[in-house]
Amino acid sequence: AQRVTQPEKLLSVFKGAPVELKCNYSYSGSPELFWYVQYSRQRLQLLLRHISRESIKGFTADLNKGETSFHLKKPFAQEEDSAMYYCALTRSARQLTFGSGTQLTVLP
């Protein structure tokens, strides 16, 4: 069965510090990985997807198939990055399997 694990429920960093939100997955095959973000009082929205290999709002994520990880990174955190972050995967069945989420707080 496919599974997404986000080991940290809560993560706090200071403004300007690097941040890394961890995501590990278990799936035998080639999944598609995503990071979704939910800012306070806003709806869940796509942040980035691994096939795009793009940087959004300074965030990047690299798919490491050997370690089955898709960690989200940003070199310099900003206060506006404070939000709930969900890692998710999908495969041919198309529905998303989500991790339990990490609440990121960027302190001033």
Added chain:
Amino acid sequence: EAGVTQSPTHLIKTRGQQATLRCSPISGHTSVYWYQQALGLGLQFLLWYDEGEERNRGNFPPRFSGRQFPNYSSELNVNALELEDSALYLCASSLITGGGETQYFGPGTRLLVL
């Protein structure tokens, strides 16, 4: 472009009653997904509709059902409500492009079962 809309925003029911939740996808999107976000359980896939047909369902009992209308809007019905059905129900619609599929989420319906 209008996003995914859901109604109602809040719904209060008692045990044993039925609940109906509605979702309007983004114009042009033919797929609709339903997810449940219950406290402590995270986001779990419920149902997927595409072109009016149920394509897949998650690990939920049959009292969770739904349908998709010709205009691609969708309803989620929950029969014989139980206390543990209290949750935020999210709807997402999707568009497949050359870059793959992206699901766009609505604001959710918060269901409280008393």
